Structures are given as structure tokens and as C-alpha cells.
Amino acid sequence: MSKTRVYEIAKELGMNSKELIEILQEEFDIQVKSHMSTLEDETVEAIKELIEEMRETKKTEKKHKDLSKDAKELSKEEEEITELTEERTIKEIRLSEENLTLDKLAKVIGVEQNDIIKDMFLKGKILRPGQELDKNTVEEIALSYNTIVSFDSPKIEPEVVESDEEDLELQLAKRWIEIYEKEQDRLTNRPPVVTIMGHVDHGKTSLLDAIRHSHLAEKEEGGITQSIGAYQIEYKGEKITFIDTPGHEAFTEMRARGAQVTDIVVLVIAADDGVMPQTIEACNHAKSANVPIIVAINKIDKPNANIDLTKQQMVSKLNLVPEDWGGDTITVPISAKTSKGIDDLLEMIILVAELQDIKCIPDGKARAVIIESKVDKAMGPLGTVIVKDGILKTGDDFVAGATYGRVRRMINDKGQSVDEATPSTPVQVLGFNDVPSMHSILYVVDSKDEARTIAEKIRQRELEKSQSSNKRHIKLEDIMEM
Numbered sequence: 001m002s003k004t005r006v007y008e009i010a011k012e013l014g015m016n017s018k019e020l021i022e023i024l025q026e027e028f029d030i031q032v033k034s035h036m037s038t039l040e041d042e043t044v045e046a047i048k049e050l051i052e053e054m055r056e057t058k059k060t061e062k063k064h065k066d067l068s069k070d071a072k073e074l075s076k077e078e079e080e081i082t083e084l085t086e087e088r089t090i091k092e093i094r095l096s097e098e099n100l101t102l103d104k105l106a107k108v109i110g111v112e113q114n115d116i117i118k119d120m121f122l123k124g125k126i127l128r129p130g131q132e133l134d135k136n137t138v139e140e141i142a143l144s145y146n147t148i149v150s151f152d153s154p155k156i157e158p159e160v161v162e163s164d165e166e167d168l169e170l171q172l173a174k175r176w177i178e179i180y181e182k183e184q185d186r187l188t189n190r191p192p193v194v195t196i197m198g199h200v201d202h203g204k205t206s207l208l209d210a211i212r213h214s215h216l217a218e219k220e221e222g223g224i225t226q227s228i229g230a231y232q233i234e235y236k237g238e239k240i241t242f243i244d245t246p247g248h249e250a251f252t253e254m255r256a257r258g259a260q261v262t263d264i265v266v267l268v269i270a271a272d273d274g275v276m277p278q279t280i281e282a283c284n285h286a287k288s289a290n291v292p293i294i295v296a297i298n299k300i301d302k303p304n305a306n307i308d309l310t311k312q313q314m315v316s317k318l319n320l321v322p323e324d325w326g327g328d329t330i331t332v333p334i335s336a337k338t339s340k341g342i343d344d345l346l347e348m349i350i351l352v353a354e355l356q357d358i359k360c361i362p363d364g365k366a367r368a369v370i371i372e373s374k375v376d377k378a379m380g381p382l383g384t385v386i387v388k389d390g391i392l393k394t395g396d397d398f399v400a401g402a403t404y405g406r407v408r409r410m411i412n413d414k415g416q417s418v419d420e421a422t423p424s425t426p427v428q429v430l431g432f433n434d435v436p437s438m439h440s441i442l443y444v445v446d447s448k449d450e451a452r453t454i455a456e457k458i459r460q461r462e463l464e465k466s467q468s469s470n471k472r473h474i475k476l477e478d479i480m481e482m
């Protein structure tokens with residue numbers, strides 16, 4: 001008699017393994033150890049039948065509900081409109097029509113993806129994490145969280161920027177978002193920015209080194225003179241920018257400021273150690289920031305490397321199912337030590353980048369994300385930036401959070417001075433009045449006066465914010481001591 005693995009059955013039923021395991025235990029009293037466990041054909045058939053039945057019941061229940069709902073609809077609609085204009089208890093969101101997935105929707109509504117899955121399951125709809133949704137389902141889900149959706153087409157960067165007249169940083173971000181929305185024709189593709197993440201000692205730095213050594217864009221020109229925390233390579237004529245782990249908070253902070261530092265995450269997992277706490281943490285950050293993940297299973301040259309076990313842990317601990325196991329997570333076995341698999345990984349990065357259709361505004365004033373900052377004894381405050389849009393030029397006046405300046409000099413990843421930096425290019429910038437805070441966004445503005453004025457207002461606001469949060473902090477402590 002043949003057997004089938006739990007994750008395979010789950011896939012067939014359009015649910016994830018975890019859900020199925022829960023149902024197996026709760027409804028059928030079958031104890032299953034993991035998604036890799038097998039079930040006999042007879043059992044599988046019984047389960048399928050029962051689950052179909054469960055779904056049918058839910059559907060009928062839902063139909064009944066819908067009917068009574070219809071009757072109330074008209075008066076309800078009126079109520080909703082009044083609420084919208086008066087009390088704002090109902091939230092309005094705008095979404096891009098393409099590529100609507102459950103995790104994105106959850107993020108925009110502000111609820112956990114898993115909660116939606118549970119709530120919708122109770123309503124008779126089975127959803128999988130990250131699954132693509134049609135407009136009707138999106139509306140249905142949103143409405144059950146008091147949210148009304150309007151759709152934008154075509155696709156733009158789905159950035160959520162709340163209007164706050166006093167927040168100058170967001171006001172600056174809006175200028176660019178407006179161009180994205182209104183001038184789709186102007187947008188062009190830019191190279192992907194890839195972040196390597198993973199547990200300590202799993203080989204992030206080694207992988208970055210291996211890639212850089214084997215694929216320097218311009219090998220003849222001096223090689224690696226200094227590291228600026230990011231570099232760009234060329235592989236089969238395609239440029240790719242890599243950055244060292246920018247710290248997990250970079251995702252959230254930059255997104256709140258209306259930009260995202262990275263387009264693709266390469267999650268490194270050592271095959272001799274498997275999924276570890278920081279692997280899970282990194283994975284969660286990438287997921288919640290909606291950045292596609294490619295898994296690089298590293299150290300496969302080691303005698304105790306266990307690729308299958310690592311893949312199993314990917315499924316059970318990260319909820320990422322490798323492609324060759326029927327899932328949609330691209331997984332590449334590599335060795336940063338012997339460089340085995342590195343080309344496959346680059347190949348996959350280019351593939352994912354193409355699917356992502358990564359756009360930028362190719363000309364005009366630049367905006368850039370700051371990924372590193374420090375003070376150099378000789379050169380003063382320095383910031384490493386990656387240009388997101390426009391062209392950054394020497395002589396440009398800029399504001400970056402509470403700091404400002406004029407680009408005095410730019411140094412690229414090969415230690416050369418350059419006068420211009422195009423989108424996705426990393427450069428070190430000299431000319432800040434002070435050390436910029438990491439993860440802030442640099443905006444080129446019209447004049448030094450404008451830059452200074454904005455920076456000072458932002459500094460003032462930050463000061464007010466920290467003072468008010470200090471006050472709250474003291475109050476809380478006072479209460480705790482009582």
C-alpha cells in the first residue's frame with residue numbers, strides 16, 4: 001500500500017501542513033509528528049472526504065448568512081458612509097491590483113496573516129499564507145476588519161504613507177511616491193539590491209566574499225581596495241548590488257519612512273547546523289516586509305552537512321517549502337568555501353529580480369537610503385548610501401533625517417571617486433554636517449538653505465518626540481515602584 005506525506009496532502013487540499021495537522025488532531029484524532037510524516041491511502045481518502053464535507057457545511061452556513069446580510073445591506077451601507085465621514089472607525093486603504101497576496105493584505109490592514117486564515121476558515125474559506133487573492137476575496141477579507149479597499153492599477157511600489165502634515169520626512173517621501181503613481185512611463189528597471197541574512201556563523205560574510213571574488217564588475221581596476229558595506233557585481237551582463245545584513249530593524253524603519261532598502265533577501269542556513277533562532281528572526285522580518293526570500297543552504301562541503309534535514313526544518317520552522325518539494329521557495333545548496341553553487345544562486349537572484357520587476361525613477365533629483373554611517377578622522381562624517389531613484393551628483397544639496405549637507409565627494413565600492421551614482425549603486429558620501437542616522441533616507445533638495453531648514457525642523461521634532469516618550473517612561477516607572 002502506498003503512502004503520502006502530510007505536506008503533499010495539504011498541498012492538494014490547498015491548505016498548509018500546519019492547518020492540516022491541527023485538523024487531523026482536532027477532528028480525526030490522528031496524531032501527526034510533522035508535515036513529513038506519511039499517511040496510508042485509505043486514511044488519506046477518508047480525510048479528504050471529511051474535509052470536503054466540512055467545507056460544504058461551511059459554505060451553506062455562509063450562504064444563509066449572506067442572505068440575511070443582503071437584507072440589512074442597504075441601511076448598513078448608509079451607516080458605513082456616515083461612519084466614514086464622521087467617526088473614521090472604518091479604515092480606507094488603496095491597493096495595487098496586481099500581485100495581491102494574503103501577507104501583503106494582512107500587512108496593509110494591520111492584522112496577522114494567520115488570524116485572517118483562521119477567521120476565513122471559520123467562514124468556510126481556506127487560505128494559504130502568501131497566496132494570491134482575487135479582488136472579491138480581498139474586499140471580503142478587508143470588510144471583515146472594517147476596512148474598505150480601493151484598487152490602484154497598474155502596479156506601483158505598495159508603500160503605505162499616512163498623511164501627517166507635520167512629518168517632513170513623509171512629505172519628502174510623498175514627492176517620489178507621486179511620481180511613481182502618476183508617471184509610470186518614466187519608470188525604468190534598476191538592478192536588484194540583495195541582502196544576505198541568517199544566523200551568526202552560518203556564512204554570510206564568507207558568501208559575500210565568495211561572490212565578490214568570483215564576479216568583480218571590473219576586475220582589472222584595482223580590485224577590492226576597501227569595503228563600504230555594499231558592492232555591485234555583474235553576472236552575465238546583469239548588475240546585482242549586495243549589502244551586508246543591515247540589522248533587522250532596517251526593514252521596519254525604512255519602510256515607515258516610505259522606502260525599502262532591499263529587494264531580495266538571501267537567507268543563509270548552514271547545512272551542518274540547520275535553522276537557528278536568528279534564521280527564524282531574519283525570515284520573519286523579510287516576510288513581514290514582503291521581500292522575496294531565496295534560501296542558500298551553505299557549507300555543503302562539510303562532511304556532516306545535511307541538506308534534507310535543513311529543508312525539513314525550513315518547512316517546519318520557517319514555513320518555507322523548497323521548490324523541489326513542491327513549494328515555492330527557491331533553495332540553492334552552496335559552499336561559500338569552495339564556491340560551489342554560487343553561480344546557481346546568482347542565476348536565481350536574476351530570475352527573482354525579473355519576476356519582481358524592480359522599478360526606479362531613472363533621472364532627476366536623487367533619493368537614497370543610508371545603510372552605514374561613521375566618522376572618519378580625516379574625512380569627517382561619512383554615510384554609505386544606495387541610490388533608490390534619480391542620480392546623485394557631487395555638489396548636490398541634500399537632507400537626511402536631522403542631518404544635511406552638500407555632496408563633496410563620492411567613493412564607490414572599488415575605492416574610486418565618482419561624480420555620479422545611478423539607482424542601486426552603493427557609494428560612500430562625504431559632506432554631511434553630522435553623522436546621519438542609519439536607515440534614514442537622503443533626499444536631494446534645491447538649496448543648502450532648504451536642506452538646513454528641513455533638517456532643523458526634523459531635529460526639533462525628534463527632540464520633542466523623545467522628550468514626550470521620556471516623560472511617559474518616568475510615569476510608568478513611578479507606577480511600577482508603588
Ligand code: GDP
Nearest residue numbers: 199200201202203204205206298299335336337
Ligand atoms: P557569518 O557570521 O554568517 O558572517 O559567518 P562567516 O562568514 O563569518 O562564517 C563563519 C565560519 O564558517 C567561518 O569560519 C567560515 O570560514 C566558515 N564557513 C563559511 N562558509 C563555509 C562553507 O561553505 N564551508 C565551510 N566548510 N565553512 C564555511
Ligand code: MG
Nearest residue numbers: 201204205206
Ligand atoms: Mg559576518
